[in-house]
Amino acid sequence: MITCKRFLEELGAFLDEQTAPELRKELENHLSECPNCWVVTDTTKKTIKVYKGMDPYPISGELHNKLLLALTRVSRREKPEVPTDSVSTEAEA
C-alpha cells in the first residue's frame, strides 16, 4: 500500500519513467485512488512542459556581434575585451 508521502518521494522517478514496473504499477494504482496526488502529478507534469516549451532568450544583434568581434580578436592572438573580473580556471576541467 503506497502512502501519499511515499508517492511524492517517488514522483521524480515516476515522471522520468525510471521506476521499476512493479513499483510503477503500485504508484499508478495510488494515483487512480488519490485525487490530491493526481493533481500534484498533473500540475508537476505541466510545470515541466511549460518550461520545456520556452523559447531561448533572444540575443540582440549587438550582443552577437560583440561576441564575434571578441572571438576574431582572440583568433588573431590579440587581447580580447574580457571583463576584468574574469579569472576563472574551473571551466578548463
Add this chain to the structure above:
Amino acid sequence: MASITSQAGFNETPLVTKARQGDLAAFTQLVEKYEGKIFRLARHITNSQEDAEDVLQETFLKAYEHLGEFQGNSKFYTWIVRIAVNESLMKLRKRKSDRSVSLDEQIDTGEDVIAREIAVWEDNPEDQYSQSELREILDEAVKSLPPIFRSVFVLRDIEELSSEETAEILNLTVPAVKSRLLRARLKLREKLTRYFKRKGDDIFDYL
C-alpha cells in the same frame, strides 16, 4: 573523436574538428547554434541580463581558447554548458548579496517532500498569457529557487541534459541531482499554481 550527433540531428563533430584546427568560421557556426541556449542558461542561473551577457562572451572565448583540451568524450554542447555553469556560479559568488552561494553548501535536500497547494490547472495553462507575460512568470518562479536547485532544474528540465551529465557538470552525485530536481519541480509547481489554476477551483490544505 567519435561522431556525435545532438540537438535534433545537428552533427557538431566536423565543425568541432575544423574549429580545433583554428577555423573560426566553423567555430562561429557552433556559436550560432548554441548561443541562445547558453544565454538562457546563464540568464536563469545569474538572474541578471548583464551577468548573462558577460557569461555568454566568457564561455565562448574560453571554449575557443581551450578547444585543444576538449577530448571529445562528451558532447561539445555539454562541455560548453559546463564552462557556462562555472562562469555563472562565479558571478553569483562575486555578488556581495550572494556570498554564500556554493555547490557544497548545506541545503534542505528534500528528505521530507511535501506539497502544500493543490488546485487543478487549466489544460494548457500557458495559453492564458502572452509570450512576454509567460516568460516573466516563469522567470520569477525560477528566480525564487535557491541557486543549486535552480542550476539542477535548468540543466535537467530546460536544457534537457541527463541526470548523469548534470551530476558531472555540477559535481554532485546522481541521487543528489534527482532529489534536488524533484524539490525544484515541486517548488515551481507551487509558485505557478496561483497563475495557472483553473478559475473557480479552491485551493485546500494537503498533508
